[in-house]
Amino acid sequence: MLSWFKKKMGETPPEPEAETTLPPPAGEETGEQAAVVEPEAASSVAGDEAGGVQPSAATGATSFFNRLRQGLSRTRESFVNQMDELFLGKKVIDAELFDELEEILITADLGAATTTELLERAREQVKRQDLNDPRALEEILQQLLQEYLVQADRPAELVMPASGPFVIMVLGVNGVGKTTTIGKLAYKFKKSGQKVLLVAADTFRAAAIEQLQAWGRRVDAEVVAQQHGADPSSVIYDAFDYARPRDFDVIIVDTAGRLHTKVNLMEELRKVKRVMSQKIPGAPHEVMLVIDATTGQNGISQARLFQEAVDVSGIALTKLDGTARGGIVANICREFKIPIRFIGLGEQMEDLRDFEPREFVNALFSRDRPDTGDADTAADQAENGPDRP
Ligand SMILES: Nc1nc2c(ncn2[C@@H]2O[C@H](COP(=O)(O)OP(=O)(O)OP(=O)(O)O)[C@@H](O)[C@H]2O)c(=O)[nH]1
Numbered sequence: 271m272l273s274w275f276k277k278k279m280g281e282t283p284p285e286p287e288a289e290t291t292l293p294p295p296a297g298e299e300t301g302e303q304a305a306v307v308e309p310e311a312a313s314s315v316a317g318d319e320a321g322g323v324q325p326s327a328a329t330g331a332t333s334f335f336n337r338l339r340q341g342l343s344r345t346r347e348s349f350v351n352q353m354d355e356l357f358l359g360k361k362v363i364d365a366e367l368f369d370e371l372e373e374i375l376i377t378a379d380l381g382a383a384t385t386t387e388l389l390e391r392a393r394e395q396v397k398r399q400d401l402n403d404p405r406a407l408e409e410i411l412q413q414l415l416q417e418y419l420v421q422a423d424r425p426a427e428l429v430m431p432a433s434g435p436f437v438i439m440v441l442g443v444n445g446v447g448k449t450t451t452i453g454k455l456a457y458k459f460k461k462s463g464q465k466v467l468l469v470a471a472d473t474f475r476a477a478a479i480e481q482l483q484a485w486g487r488r489v490d491a492e493v494v495a496q497q498h499g500a501d502p503s504s505v506i507y508d509a510f511d512y513a514r515p516r517d518f519d520v521i522i523v524d525t526a527g528r529l530h531t532k533v534n535l536m537e538e539l540r541k542v543k544r545v546m547s548q549k550i551p552g553a554p555h556e557v558m559l560v561i562d563a564t565t566g567q568n569g570i571s572q573a574r575l576f577q578e579a580v581d582v583s584g585i586a587l588t589k590l591d592g593t594a595r596g597g598i599v600a601n602i603c604r605e606f607k608i609p610i611r612f613i614g615l616g617e618q619m620e621d622l623r624d625f626e627p628r629e630f631v632n633a634l635f636s637r638d639r640p641d642t643g644d645a646d647t648a649a650d651q652a653e654n655g656p657d658r659p
């Protein structure tokens with residue numbers, strides 16, 4: 271796996287800082303309602319509040335792989351338990367075993383089409399290699415699942431432009447975790463030494479602006495916002511004008527997940543996107559669709575609407591910690607053929623991980639065993655530094 275972003279012209283991301291001191295969580299703050307917020311004011315509040323060190327999940331004995339396992343514990347336990355029950359009770363690979371396996375995979379949100387295709391390939395392999403041991407089938411399954419995820423993992427890395435800010439437009443149905451993901455992403459970029467600006471272009475929902483400002487304070491990133499009900503395009507204009515002389519590396523734009531009608535929403539998103547490209551040629555460089563893993567097929571159909579309206583370039587899959595149905599990952603990879611860039615495994619700023627297929631499948635299939643720390647990937651080390659004792 272490559273590092274999670276790179277700059278063009280062969281520049282590599284700077285080394286992450288060993289530990290970042292950030293203000294304490296600021297979810298409870300309330301910003302001034304319907305006020306035009308000056309970017310400097312927003313950032314100075316962050317500075318004022320920077321008194322404590324946010325306890326970081328990166329400290330302590332838990333390895334990053336273990337954190338992934340923990341995040342996926344619901345999925346893993348359900349999946350692994352069912353697999354164990356199935357395979358332990360069987361001596362040979364037969365049609366009944368395949369039927370039961372099919373049920374497990376569909377229950378795990380793998381989707382009917384993906385399940386059928388996957389089992390078809392598994393059957394072929396079993397036949398070709400003349401296998402009898404059910405455990406061998408489990409290995410095949412693991413390998414095939416990983417292949418699905420790897421296929422869609424073509425450049426999962428974000429590529430920043432050679433000059434000017436890297437603009438990310440974040441979209442998705444309401445409540446999927448857009449604003450939270452923006453906060454976490456800003457934290458990741460900040461930790462990598464990038465100068466980040468957040469833009470509150472969700473002016474529809476009353477509390478949306480304050481929520482983004484709270485994240486701005488939490489991760490110490492500036493926020494440009496206007497009042498509730500303002501025209502999102504006008505917010506973009508303001509924000510990009512503000513950004514021009516200030517040398518931001520990354521601009522992340524929050525958008526509405528809901529308007530009066532779906533048609534309105536899609537039209538507005540297209541307009542917002544157009545305005546961005548008028549202000550900064552090439553922007554947005556990344557159109558990131560956020561999907562809530564707990565919503566299953568429904569989430570996928572909703573995501574399809576966004577995909578049709580604007581050209582999505584990457585996916586962030588949130589709330590994988592909150593579902594026992596991790597199979598949705600394979601389903602999304604097959605359905606969208608767009609790289610899953612990040613997965614959300616909790617509500618805190620550290621809970622956004624690069625999506626690494628091999629690591630993901632390993633965590634999903636892993637049984638409870640003492641962690642040796644060996645499982646940390648190079649990507650983990652590069653991103654978060656080595657494990658601390
Ligand atoms: N457990 C868990 N909760 C998450 C994750 N990501 C977001 N959430 C929670 O999901 C809820 C909705 O998140 P938001 O970020 O407000 O979602 P949104 O898409 O911006 O919502 P709207 O602005 O209403 O469209 C919040 O309570 C978040 O804390 C995740 O990865 N895991």
Ligand SMILES: [Mg+2]
Binds near residue numbers: 449450472481524
């Ligand atoms: Mg939001």
